[in-house]
Amino acid sequence: MNQIINIFRKDFRQHWYVILLPLAILVAFAWNEPGLWVPQGTPLPQHLREYSGLLPPLVVIGWMILIVRVVQGESLVGDRQFWITRPYEWKKLLTAKALFFVAFINLPLLIVQVVLLWKAGFAPTSYVTGLLWTQFLWVLVLILPMIALATVTSSFGQTVLVILGIPLLLVGCIALSSLIPHTPHTGLLDAYSIQESLRNLVLLGACAAVVIWQYARRRTPQSRLLLIGAAAVALGIMFIAPPHALTTLMYPQPSASRRPPVQLVFDPTRQAVKDGWPMRKDEVGIRIPLLVTGELQDPTVTVDGDVSLVEIEGPDGLRWNSGENVYSSFQFPDQSHPDAWFVVDKGFFELVKSSSVKLHIWFALTTVKAKEVRRIVLASNEFTAPGGALCSISPEPYGSNLLRCRSPLKPPFLLVTMLSEETTCPVRWAERTVPPGTIFSAGQQSPGSAPAEIGFDPVKLFSLSFSPRAQTMETLFAHLCPGTPLTYRVLEEAQFTRSELTIDGIRLAEYQLLEHSRPSAVTGIMVH
Numbered sequence: 064m065n066q067i068i069n070i071f072r073k074d075f076r077q078h079w080y081v082i083l084l085p086l087a088i089l090v091a092f093a094w095n096e097p098g099l100w101v102p103q104g105t106p107l108p109q110h111l112r113e114y115s116g117l118l119p120p121l122v123v124i125g126w127m128i129l130i131v132r133v134v135q136g137e138s139l140v141g142d143r144q145f146w147i148t149r150p151y152e153w154k155k156l157l158t159a160k161a162l163f164f165v166a167f168i169n170l171p172l173l174i175v176q177v178v179l180l181w182k183a184g185f186a187p188t189s190y191v192t193g194l195l196w197t198q199f200l201w202v203l204v205l206i207l208p209m210i211a212l213a214t215v216t217s218s219f220g221q222t223v224l225v226i227l228g229i230p231l232l233l234v235g236c237i238a239l240s241s242l243i244p245h246t247p248h249t250g251l252l253d254a255y256s257i258q259e260s261l262r263n264l265v266l267l268g269a270c271a272a273v274v275i276w277q278y279a280r281r282r283t284p285q286s287r288l289l290l291i292g293a294a295a296v297a298l299g300i301m302f303i304a305p306p307h308a309l310t311t312l313m314y315p316q317p318s319a320s321r322r323p324p325v326q327l328v329f330d331p332t333r334q335a336v337k338d339g340w341p342m343r344k345d346e347v348g349i350r351i352p353l354l355v356t357g358e359l360q361d362p363t364v365t366v367d368g369d370v371s372l373v374e375i376e377g378p379d380g381l382r383w384n385s386g387e388n389v390y391s392s393f394q395f396p397d398q399s400h401p402d403a404w405f406v407v408d409k410g411f412f413e414l415v416k417s418s419s420v421k422l423h424i425w426f427a428l429t430t431v432k433a434k435e436v437r438r439i440v441l442a443s444n445e446f447t448a449p450g451g452a453l454c455s456i457s458p459e460p461y462g463s464n465l466l467r468c469r470s471p472l473k474p475p476f477l478l479v480t481m482l483s484e485e486t487t488c489p490v491r492w493a494e495r496t497v498p499p500g501t502i503f504s505a506g507q508q509s510p511g512s513a514p515a516e517i518g519f520d521p522v523k524l525f526s527l528s529f530s531p532r533a534q535t536m537e538t539l540f541a542h543l544c545p546g547t548p549l550t551y552r553v554l555e556e557a558q559f560t561r562s563e564l565t566i567d568g569i570r571l572a573e574y575q576l577l578e579h580s581r582p583s584a585v586t587g588i589m590v591h
Contacts, residue, residue: 085125450475
């Protein structure tokens with residue numbers, strides 16, 4: 064234990080000035096950040112806007128310099144490893160370095176985040192798990208990879224060169240991937256999270272192995288090869304399509320004893336909407352009218368629909384599929400007429416547009432249930448909303464359709480609705496009259512199941528913008544004023560299933576989007 068303490072003290076004496084720099088910037092960040100927690104539309108001082116995005120990268124750079132200097136204080140590369148001539152035990156040396164980074168990286172950040180939570184109106188003691196999870200993410204994302212890099216480089220300059228080379232490598236890989244034809248998927252395409260997890264597991268596992276191996280054996284050539292090999296495997300995972308087994312595991316077909324939450328069928332009686340987004344020259348947008356059949360047992364259930372794969376079979380053996388492109392959007396239970404849209408290569412479309420084709424679509428369905436439903440009345444000042452967020456009406460003279468909110472550690476998963484006749488705002492003379500019974504809604508997507516997200520500021524800002532569910536009323540606006548009642552639903556994911564739809568004998572030209580339209584992704588489901 065004495066050896067660990069002595070090494071810790073020695074590192075502090077040698078690198079106190081490197082510790083001071085990121086610490087000072089972190090304090091400046093904590094001082095500056097609360098000024099950004101203001102309702103939307105409130106003027107901000109110019110220095111707040113300039114500094115808000117500049118300080119976190121400077122802190123990260125300071126941490127990277129600190130890690131490299133401290134690790135290379137006892138060199139593990141080359142022929143100047145003086146520390147091995149002293150009675151150092153490698154386990155104690157590694158422990159001392161780890162404690163050093165916890166003390167001067169994780170602990171200051173934890174203190175800053177506790178202070179920011181407190182200043183934002185949240186009790187830090189209620190979010191201990193999330194705060195510790197954030198520190199763990201920083202270890203995985205920054206501290207461990209930088210320690211591994213510092214153990215296989217001989218000097219600070221060499222480390223900087225490697226760091227600068229990583230972006231160049233990524234640019235080259237992206238350029239290479241654009242030249243490699245991707246193998247079309249044969250099933251649902253929602254295994255990207257598994258693909259990303261496998262890639263991260265390979266990289267982090269290699270980094271941990273290199274750190275231990277270098278301190279224990281100092282086998283630098285082998286350690287470098289291990290890191291290069293892990294990077295190659297990770298890049299290979301990026302280029303390999305997610306296996307069908309993974310996608311079907313995530314979104315299995317419903318069993319015979321359990322019906323799917325909804326069934327999507329083709330609606331030939333309804334004309335598809337033609338409007339949309341700017342289109343590329345080599346693309347043609349298609350929008351297929353659908354009908355939702357089946358009844359949801361719980362009225363608070365929503366279904367998140369991904370058009371995960373589209374396949375088209377034309378005459379004379381012509382075939383096309385959408386590949387890897389995925390889009391998702393909310394589908395509310397009282398909206399029974401969604402549109403599925405996707406983009407087809409223009410060359411293929413010209414060959415089959417007037418012919419009858421067979422269209423096969425795979426949908427990934429996520430059933431989302433409300434674990435809390437509460438009706439609240441808007442206050443004139445800031446109020447506590449379900450899900451633990453603090454919200455206020457965005458300031459406008461005659462009411463706003465926007466709530467500005469902040470929440471601890473991550474945004475909540477929300478669906479908020481209001482009825483048109485319940486607004487307490489005065490009607491402006493130039494506005495259309497909103498029919499009674501019109502439902503306006505706003506949603507906040509799920510940030511995942513982790514207790515927190517990585518970052519510096521534990522206070523997450525988000526907005527709830529209200530719009531009518533019916534697409535034919537998209538020019539109408541909801542107005543929120545003090546006294547307006549809202550229904551809050553705090554949601555959670557309950558079931559993952561998939562659904563398939565085959566449409567035979569359809570002519571794509573009848574469902575072509577206008578030339579000026581383009582979806583934000585090439586496949587999707589749009590609900591109105």
